[in-house]
Structure formats: structure tokens, C-alpha cells
Amino acid sequence: MAYFLDIDGTLVEFRDTPSRVHLAAARRRALAKLSQRAGGAVAIVSGRAIAEIDRILPGTHFPAAGQHGAERRDAAGRYSRVAMPGSAVVRVRDRIAAAVARHPGLLLEDKSCSFALHYRRAPRLAGYAHRLMRAQLPRLGSGWMVQRGKRVVELKPAGRDKGMAVLAFMSEEPFCGRTPVFIGDDVTDEFGFATVNSLGGVSVKVGAGATAAAIRVRDVRAVWEWLARGGALPQGTRTRRRSA
Numbered sequence: 001m002a003y004f005l006d007i008d009g010t011l012v013e014f015r016d017t018p019s020r021v022h023l024a025a026a027r028r029r030a031l032a033k034l035s036q037r038a039g040g041a042v043a044i045v046s047g048r049a050i051a052e053i054d055r056i057l058p059g060t061h062f063p064a065a066g067q068h069g070a071e072r073r074d075a076a077g078r079y080s081r082v083a084m085p086g087s088a089v090v091r092v093r094d095r096i097a098a099a100v101a102r103h104p105g106l107l108l109e110d111k112s113c114s115f116a117l118h119y120r121r122a123p124r125l126a127g128y129a130h131r132l133m134r135a136q137l138p139r140l141g142s143g144w145m146v147q148r149g150k151r152v153v154e155l156k157p158a159g160r161d162k163g164m165a166v167l168a169f170m171s172e173e174p175f176c177g178r179t180p181v182f183i184g185d186d187v188t189d190e191f192g193f194a195t196v197n198s199l200g201g202v203s204v205k206v207g208a209g210a211t212a213a214a215i216r217v218r219d220v221r222a223v224w225e226w227l228a229r230g231g232a233l234p235q236g237t238r239t240r241r242r243s244a
């Protein structure tokens with residue numbers, strides 16, 4: 001097996017402030033053990049920047065795809081990412097930051113290649129947050145897209161997603177030749193589910209919601225119970241798979 005794991009809502013519960021998320025040492029050890037058993041074929045595939053992934057998993061340097069695939073670190077530690085944003089993007093970021101300053105409860109996360117606007121602390125501002133981000137698209141030109149998530153809306157480079165990140169890993173050691181398992185909880189993970197489905201792998205959705213994943217597990221705790229059992233196929237209910 002090769003494992004592709006999302007972080008928020010999959011390995012950790014959501015927090016109002018994403019930068020406050022931590023992973024207990026025992027759980028970090030469990031991940032390291034899984035990686036050892038899988039010959040290093042465990043990658044983190046998150047909307048977070050890789051620097052943030054490393055903060056949550058200190059000292060591990062897992063292969064990782066950050067910002068929904070906009071940046072990637074392979075198993076050999078080689079790092080790649082989309083081109084750095086230009087001046088139009090900086091102006092858009094400043095515009096969003098100014099709007100956020102006028103709306104307490106909104107939180108702008110600048111991830112260098114992408115921006116996330118979190119409204120977890122102010123759910124009533126959901127509509128405003130989505131309108132604000134959508135309104136920036138014409139200013140950014142082509143090559144950008146809006147990515148929805150759980151109480152977050154993001155602007156990110158188009159043409160990169162979690163599924164493409166999985167494909168890139170699967171063409172490299174130590175992932176190639178293994179059966180991919182992708183576990184995630186949010187709409188951005190659907191790209192990963194579709195990819196592992198097409199590769200004959202195992203797609204696992206955490207929690208409720210329509211999905212292309214084959215298996216559903218209840219919550220973060222169920223993911224860890226599965227990891228503790230050694231990462232064999234998760235016990236979960238078969239989903240009524242949404243057609244892709």
C-alpha cells in the first residue's frame with residue numbers, strides 16, 4: 001500500500017485558528033511507524049503549506065503536497081512549486097486583507113502560492129467571504145481558481161490539485177507499484193479520491209457528505225483507530241458512490 005493522508009478533518013480536528021492545530025507525539029509516532037511499514041510510502045496531501053505541515057509533524061519531513069498540490073516535496077526531499085505570484089496577486093492579497101480587517105472573525109492565511117480565507121469563527125460571513133474571493137478572479141487573470149472547503153474559501157493556482165499530486169508521487173519511488181490509499185474529508189479531497197479510484201486504489205472519506213470515495217469512516221478518531229490496527233483496509237461503511 002501507499003498512503004496519502006489529508007491533515008485537517010482527517011488526522012486532526014478542526015480548530016478556529018488553523019495555526020493552533022497540533023498533533024500529539026503518540027500520533028506522530030504512529031504515522032512514522034506506518035511509514036516505516038510502508039517502505040516510506042506515506043505522503044501528506046493537504047491544503048496547508050508544506051512549512052505548516054512540517055510544523056504539525058516536526059522532525060519527520062514526510063513526502064508532502066501542500067496548498068492542494070501547488071507545492072510538492074518528493075520522497076528524496078526535492079521541492080517544486082508553481083511560479084511565485086506576481087504583482088497582481090500581491091495587490092489582490094492586500095485587497096482581501098483590507099476587507100478582512102473590516103470584518104472581525106475572518107482570517108486570511110497567506111500560504112505564498114495561494115490564499116485561504118477562513119470564516120470558522122464567523123460562519124454568518126460565509127456568503128460575504130465567498131463573494132469576496134470570487135470577485136478577485138477577474139483581477140488575477142486566467143490560471144487561478146476558487147477552491148471551496150469547510151468554512152474556508154481559497155484562491156489557488158488552477159491546474160494543480162490533490163489528484164495530480166497523487167499521480168506525481170505514484171510515478172516515483174517508493175510509491176510506484178503500490179496500491180494507493182487516499183484518506184480525506186473535504187471537497188478538495190475528491191480529486192484524490194477520483195485519482196486513486198482510477199488507479200484501482202482505495203478511497204476513504206472521513207465524515208458525512210457526497211463523495212466519490214468507496215469507503216466512509218465516521219471521524220478523525222476512526223482514522224486513528226484504523227492506523228493503530230496497522231493500516232490494513234479501513235473498516236467503514238461502503239458509500240453510495242457519486243458518479244464522477
Ligand SMILES: [Mg+2]
Pocket residue numbers: 006007008009010184185186
Ligand atoms: Mg481536510
